Amino acid sequence: MSESSFANVLVRRFFVVPAFEIYGGVAGLYDLGPSTTELRNNFLSMWRQHFVVAEDMLEIMCTNIVPDKVLQASGHVARFADVMVKDTKNGECFRADKLIESYLEKKLAAEGKSLDEDQQKALNSLLNSVDGASPEVIKELIQSMHVLSPSGNPLSDPFPFNLMFQTNIGPSAGSTVYLRPETAQGIFMNFKRGLEQAKQLPFAMAQVGTVFRNEISPRNSLLRVREFEQCEIEHFIDGTPDSFRHPKISTVAWCYVELFTADDQLAGLPCGKKMSIQNALDNKVLAHETMAYFIGRTYLFLLKLGLDPARLRFRQHLPKQLAHYARDCWDCDCLLSCGWTEIVGIADRSAYDLQVHSKASGVDLTCFLKYPEPREVSYNICTLKMKECAKVFKQDVNLIRSTIEAIQGEDLEVLKAELQSTGSYTLRIPGKDGEAEKDFEILPNYVQFNCDTKMLHGESIVPHVIEPSFGVGRILYSILEHSFYTRNIDEQRTVFRFKPYLVGCKAIVLPLQRNDDLLSTSSHVLERLRRSGIAAKQDATGAPIGRRYARADEIGIPFAVTIDFQTLEDGSVTIRERDSMDQIRVGSKQLSQVIANLSSGKVQWSTVYKHFPRCEATNAE
């Protein structure tokens, strides 16, 4: 692939352009032009079909603005940060882990061959693990390897830089809010509402939306930007061992994927192992079926988009790389010209988020989990001897009794131990309605400890959540790169081999010449296609037909419908397919149906010759 012609066509044909270009642009902000916007709209429809509709998920839409207290509770205010270093001379800022990665990559490229296998493995292992390293680790690496800034100057001490954009809401002073760094939090906010509609676990909620991250060093076009779209799923399960199984695992068990485990990365291996999902589960490479199921579904979805399976892998996060909320995570990495890039992340967030929000908001976010059979459980209880205590505590005795009898578990052990060791326990009862709290001294002879049993029909649990999260811009960029090629016959002629069902414009209608009859017939054909629901355009510029084919190829339009002089006689047209450049002749009545079938993927181009005569390409091709 010619990188420069790829970058050139992206801008020249208005696929992806720097935002605010006429004002010189802003780093990390890009606009999507018409062809990419169409790809994106169809991508979202396919994503909704493949995930939301097929799995009966609840898709919701939450706000971009999130109040401070929500992100305090979720841990983002304290911990959603990258480590930054500054060039001490010119003040330039860098994301420290990426700076060290690029230092190591250069070192490996320069000295790799002179190193023995163990040294290479050690460097690779370091390279694999530097992403997301702590300021302390970064500091040590910078010092030990004498890393300098790209301008050759010394670097500052590393420090965390929070990636959230902060603003104020409301008139006058307002209150602190942030732009959401992930869509997930909105789903957690609505967990109870979702459960009310779904009625039981497991169920999943989904969201498509923009997120904002004030990246320290944006780079690589759509790959590291300061705002981007995400498609996120939160799949809630009850957290029991059974709940990690998945009823549809058999539908993906056969998928053969490259899995790059944390162990393999730490061992400095350059790549993972290819195996079936079933094999990965059998060998405990994947921890459970639900994670495995989403890896399989994601893989199938990416293939449907036209990504090259040889350039996809699933890479497990190293323990140190896990986000503060995650206990396991597998990224889907896509191999691009700039290297392996995360395009999907599938995280096991356990019960972290619902737990912290329940605590911070005071709202119960548990589910009642009914046992298959009621269970008899024994428990300890401390009861007040009323005869002794009535005189001592008078009107407070009932309050004290209920308070003491509510003490359970560890707190009860503390009470017991304290009474034994010190011969006294101070019971503190908070005051009601603004009254002061009261302390009461409890002596060993006031109480007795009993063991009792009760039948439990179930318990309240905080659901666990598995989160597949898709980066829309990165996936679109991957589709662009994997679909791009140049014609063998002419390097200047570039093509995108987009799947016909993914592309926005299915057909370009071309009158052979600027002749009134051809032009009017062409407009008529265009209208007919559109009325059949086929998104089509016309190029009636009068440029040579070969030039117009090339212009359509350049933006990946899969089919060209040419109106020639025979069309004026019998209504038939030629259909040319983008990648083979082969043509068939089709009658006017069949045109819309043929294009519709080819576009939806119902009919493959390779089979159309059975039904329609192949015709010779024009000279221009």
Add this chain to the structure above:
Amino acid sequence: MSESSFANVLVRRFFVVPAFEIYGGVAGLYDLGPSTTELRNNFLSMWRQHFVVAEDMLEIMCTNIVPDKVLQASGHVARFADVMVKDTKNGECFRADKLIESYLEKKLAAEGKSLDEDQQKALNSLLNSVDGASPEVIKELIQSMHVLSPSGNPLSDPFPFNLMFQTNIGPSAGSTVYLRPETAQGIFMNFKRGLEQAKQLPFAMAQVGTVFRNEISPRNSLLRVREFEQCEIEHFIDGTPDSFRHPKISTVAWCYVELFTADDQLAGLPCGKKMSIQNALDNKVLAHETMAYFIGRTYLFLLKLGLDPARLRFRQHLPKQLAHYARDCWDCDCLLSCGWTEIVGIADRSAYDLQVHSKASGVDLTCFLKYPEPREVSYNICTLKMKECAKVFKQDVNLIRSTIEAIQGEDLEVLKAELQSTGSYTLRIPGKDGEAEKDFEILPNYVQFNCDTKMLHGESIVPHVIEPSFGVGRILYSILEHSFYTRNIDEQRTVFRFKPYLVGCKAIVLPLQRNDDLLSTSSHVLERLRRSGIAAKQDATGAPIGRRYARADEIGIPFAVTIDFQTLEDGSVTIRERDSMDQIRVGSKQLSQVIANLSSGKVQWSTVYKHFPRCEATNAE
């Protein structure tokens, strides 16, 4: 319509809920639940079909974050403000025009009957014109009418409050950016790129995206919120009289709409006049065909969504209400329980935006407009008499000559007049490359004035733009209100009569009882519907069938497919339609096609009895 049951069902069935509800919510922020998100997704598909595809527009996606200089140039930093007043006792903030409107509405309601016609008209005229009034006007109104805060306290002087959210981008200090208050600016940024693809005027660009406005007093659920989605179109024309005509005007000329002109509003009339688009053009109620065309297309689109035509009107902005960039604007207002509410705005922004951005960025944003025939134009020119001047100005003479000969139009008149009146003119030439500027004294005998002619083949013009802009949340809310009703038989039973093609879930599959055979057949039917691309759900809860119908009606699912014991014998099922509650019996092989045809609107329910036997409703209904 029972308002409380409407509000209740919106929250209870998770249509629209306050964002961050478990933390007590944030004023002006709402989340869309599953049913509304599905409506919104289908709404966007329909909007794209009706506008973008049908008119061959270029849809693009720009960023939410916009740098300061762009919004400085567009006038938003200085002028995108509402007028605010504060309660001087408790500091509460209010949007001043809305406060006065509500004061006037109360006054009219209380005293209306006792006023004569002229007094009523005067009050109505004032009510019609207070929206968007200046701080000075507001101050006068507050003083003259003694308006107090809702708590009965005196109000502060009114002052402008900018509605944009401000934040910083980049590491360390960063630069000032805003969240976009409209998507339009992103389109103007990409005008040149769009023109390159479209190749000629007229052409249109479109964008769907979120915008952010820090409303002073958010209210009425989705109607005045602090972030919302917009669908905007910028239709670029060259600004010549011919360019305001529209080739497809005949396709909407027959639309019969209520038009409420600025004049009628100022005259205190309570409503506009109903007329056809053609009539409105003939009588100059609408200024030009392009505005009229978009009004007609908008009207047709809103009808397709199921809005009640009797509750729609188009209202022209009063001159004082026009945004700083607009020279004419027609809103589509929708009558809701809280009154007439703007849901679409169609503004004539003239060449304002491209002009200010061209000036501020220094980038040429003109189009070359070729004349039908080349035009000979005469022009004046001042030439230097070289013989006289060579000696005076020496090595500077050529620079002076080229500078003088470049002076044109008004500047040339100034030069001429000054030479005549003072006998001298000072020519200032800026220094190059940091050199100081130089002044030269020009005397009358150094120059001569000539008249010359040249052939012009066209001219560079800054395109004009007509902007239809749709508020997605407001339209969705209008659909919800206009679609809501309660059954005559039982006020507790509420229904949404959503158009089947607009609703997300087309069919609910209901096994009659919790019987293993019925359940397994039901799941099978569900899977078959889904495989045919029909979004369907199942309610196998075992609640009485009538209760389950009601639950589906409550969220507007148009068709219920019931699996009963006859299904086990011959595979046939019943289909029940939501609004008529009538049922037909359909064979298993025809089911998917029948539901698909009914859902897409290809077949109307009223005609299905021709082909399928009507069957009796179950007892429960």
